[in-house]
Amino acid sequence: MGKIVLILILFFVIAYAIRRALGARSRDDDADAPSKPVARGGAERMLACQHCSAMTPMSAGVVRGGRFYCTEAHAKKAQDA
Numbered sequence: 001m002g003k004i005v006l007i008l009i010l011f012f013v014i015a016y017a018i019r020r021a022l023g024a025r026s027r028d029d030d031a032d033a034p035s036k037p038v039a040r041g042g043a044e045r046m047l048a049c050q051h052c053s054a055m056t057p058m059s060a061g062v063v064r065g066g067r068f069y070c071t072e073a074h075a076k077k078a079q080d081a
Ligand SMILES: [Zn+2]
Pocket: 049, 050, 051, 052, 053, 054, 069, 070, 071, 074
């Protein structure tokens, strides 16, 4: 059973590293950017947007102040409110 946990942790570390690498490359604050292609397979963790409750893959959303949002636009809206 320990192997599965190890693989999951490894997966999240890699996903986090990829996300950081992508974020460092394009740091523009484009609120209405075209949606990125969603990773196939569905193994990625899905989180609910704190603004609209849409289930969004972790790598496709944004985190602001410890909360997860489906898009940059919703992160901004939630902070403005
Ligand atoms: Zn949302």
